[in-house]
Amino acid sequence: MGSGIFFSYPELATLAGLQGVIVYALSSALPLLVFAALGPVIRRKCPEGFVLTEWTRQRYGVVTALYLSFMSLVTLFLYMIAELSAVGQVVNALTGLNGLPVVIVECVVTTVYTSLGGFRISFLTDNIQGAMIVCLIIIATVAIGVETNINPDLVKNSDLLSANLLGWQLLYILPVAILTNDFFLSNFWLRTFASKTDKDLWVGISAAMVVILIVLTMVGCTGLIAAWTGAWDPDTMADSGSIAFFLLLEQLPAWVVGIVLVAVITLSTAAFDSLQSAMVSTASNDLFRNRLNTWWIRGAVVLIIIPVVVLALKAPSILQIYLITDLLSAATIPVLVLGLSEKIYWWRGFEVLVGGLGGIFTVFVFGSIYYDSAKAGGELILLQQGLYADDWGAFGAFVAAPIGGLIWGFIALALRLSVQFVMAKKSGRRFDALDRPFPVPQLQSQDEGYEGVSPEVTREEVPAGKGVGKFF
Template sequence: MITMFLYMVAELSAVNSVINLLTGLNGLPALIVEVVVTTIYTSLGGFRVSFVTDNIQGALVLCLIIICTISIGTKSHIDTSLIEPSGLTHATLLGWKLLYILPVAISTNFMFLSPFWMRSFASRTDKDLYIGSAIAGVWIFVILTVTGFTGIIAVWAHGVDKWGPVSEWSSVAFFYLIAELPAWVVGLVLLMVVALSTAIFDSLQSALISTASNDLFRNKLPLTYIRVGVAILTIPVIVVAIKADASVLQIFLISDIVSAAAIPALLLGLVDSLYFLSGLDVIIAGCGGILSVFIFGTIYYGSAKAGGELIAMKTLYVDDWGVFGAYVAAPVGGLLFLFGSCAIRLAGLWVFAKVKGRRFDGLDRPVRKVQAEHEVEGEGEGEGEGEGNNGVSRVYDGSDGGKDVRA
């Protein structure tokens, strides 16, 4: 939920920056309207409506890319004398570090997001999921390549002094190029940006409602109350998005460091041979991963304050190994805390069993019941068994087979 909150903040912060850049107006009224509209139709339509907006989102992205590519190609003028001084054609330490940081940050964060899993499980078949993922992967690669190069074009067209990496506008360099285009193009792009943001924001709201309902209240609280709670939560989201001085990339990286600490432990929980891991171990691993980043930052910079700032990703563009080390410390530290917690827990259970004179069962495989499926393979075959097998469940003990027991 923390990750989705940060994503909502980043989304509104980006829209606010774009509106300020393209129109010079305060983006707060537009953000309020966007949040109110998404809250209303998400409450009425639920998660199904986000599938509709996703399709609209894909069409808008395609139109936006086509219009902007044509317009930038005809209106933007690259100053070739700025190419060499910019240093963008040279290898840099930050570039090499990002080859590790970004794959770890993005892959773990997507696994940490509810919309990712909700769409995965909403697929009709595995084949549909594979095909959809493949098509989406190709499109995302093309779109990110095209839009990513706009930052390079902005530097080559306007100079590195204006578009340095720490510039407050560096994350919206694409739209700075758009601002130089004819007014009708700017207006159309602004409309598409707000529509795209709305499509993304409703998915985050739906996922937040689902997560709160299932994880916090175990589906026992009426959805109406949860929707009201999410609607109230959007108020601090708007406030933080307006007041935050962090870049959009920095906001995303803060949520990424959380997922990088938690996801490795969660994935190990899917391994059958590691059945002895518990939910408590995974929670401790996630918290331990964040603590590991703080410890690393404190040791590396020699200051507890700097260690805390490292979690907030305030040193991304500093020429050191702080952020790189943070993305190493988070998963590695999380795994160390995972197995450390497991060892301490099992040791405690062993001591407790010895003291109480009981059998130590800390390494016993968990037993779960799976409803046995009754299949009739031929006419008349199994009819006599049908009545006798009513209420039969299969107890799965982790071995290659199960035992049929009376439920």
């Protein structure tokens, strides 16, 4: 979790109250369990892989894998923008100084040590930074509890403890958005495949889930405390909910602000080096099949950081950036994961690609009809109004994306089977598009470890025309 949590979670607290805080924290923590549940399944199906796109290439073929790689790289790119934008805004809000020098130093430092140490050094620093964060959060929590004075009248008049329309909408929006978006984050898959056994994976993810749930709930509640202490006034600062946390800090001693600043930079560094490692791994494996020297890939990532920094300085709401990536994933992941089921062996990459793009198109169609404007429909894809609008636009977008994706996927399936049936009849051969593919033996052990283990039959040995990695 990066420094953006100090903007997005308190901001949502000012919008949806305690209900929003609880839903957002649970929706961020619980989806991590999907890696414990599906990680072992994917590892047994693709023991040589280390990112989700490797299984996608094996199951659906090159075209679909490149599509997923593109979506993953776009998501990582947007997350990098959000991270640098957040840390720059934090430094400016806490110290009044220009955040650009801190952003540049962070980029240089993380680039140097991830280039020299790769994923291992990122993994090591994350553990150190994680321990630091827990200690700093505890100190900051105690300080806020001691130093702030909550006004009971403001608590009563704020309505932040009451249920609200946005809070109920978030019960659907956030789980769908965050769960599907986690699939695009290669830094999570790197850690999933790196675990020695399935048991270790479950233990690690369970511990992470508990810690993240507690930390995010605490951070989100600062938005409530800011309102109840008068630091944030809903009548005059309704559009400034993203800085509620920092308005609260203005009431605290300077040493607390210093601790929070250290925590923010530590969180940001931990998140940013993971994103860099994930981008290098994804580009090297998916685009160049690890044939290109890694240093060329690292050099390209360094060049990408330049527009990331430029865009970060002009970035809109951190929450909006997250929502854009969430909408992309909500359209693609449902049609992708259907291929994990052995019973849906007839699902192909063509359906995944058409379904993913169709889901985004469905959002545009919904927005155009709902707002009676094609321009508004296009803006809904970018969620330019975020979650602020008092309507059903955002909710409808997150319904249209996955459902539209599945509908378009099955339309593509019907089209593909129809074309293949006609071609089979014309050529006088048997229609075999629904034949079960030749089975590839999978790794059966769950707790023996995965290092150095490969299938009994390689993908190259699968008979032509019967492989599971075909686009059509």
